[in-house]
């Protein structure tokens with residue numbers, strides 16, 4: 542069970558360091574924990590969490606090792622900083638920054654090649670769900686990911702229905718389970734659920750057979766709610 546906190550564009554270095562020092566002392570149950578700060582705060586997070594089992598991952602990565610790509614960072618740069626992994630293909634990148642299945646595949650392949658763990662995000666929009674296209678969208682997105690990789694070592698997927706992100710409208714455990722099971726027929730890797738995960742729903746989502754953790758946005762910014770999610774999703778607290 543993996544709980545990853547996607548901070549999005551929140552917490553500069555000072556706040557990230559303070560949060561991570563407090564995270565070291567928090568009761569996080571028995572799950573694996575990762576935080577994903579913005580790039581400028583990765584170093585502070587790595588430093589504050591040194592010597593712990595808590596991982597630090599980026600929110601995106603470029604496919605080239607270096608080059609004329611203004612505003613991007615590369616996998617070797619992240620590795621040099623002590624970062625252990627990265628998110629790729631988040632729907633906010635796809636929606637607002639022109640990320641496509643092709644660029645997601647390039648980023649993901651480069652990240653894995655350079656030894657980063659990857660959380661690759663997929664998920665349908667509300668219009669796609671209403672049009673009955675959920676499985677077709679997931680098949681296309683996951684298919685592009687599957688085609689880009691040699692083996693699945695280091696890869697985790699996150700099913701994040703776009704209509705559930707930041708909206709307070711969480712997918713029901715049944716919807717999540719159905720989507721996760723479908724995704725695993727294409728690519729057999731752990732699948733996190735993301736979209737309005739909170740302390741109140743983390744336990745029931747984590748109890749579904751094919752839910753292997755959560756990618757948490759808004760509720761990961763507050764230490765007590767993030768720790769409560771980690772505890773609620775811990776296998777021991779659900780038995």
Ligand code: PGA
Nearest residue numbers: 706707736737757758759
């Ligand atoms: P949310 O975001 O938990 O705020 O809905 C999840 C995500 O975008 O990863």
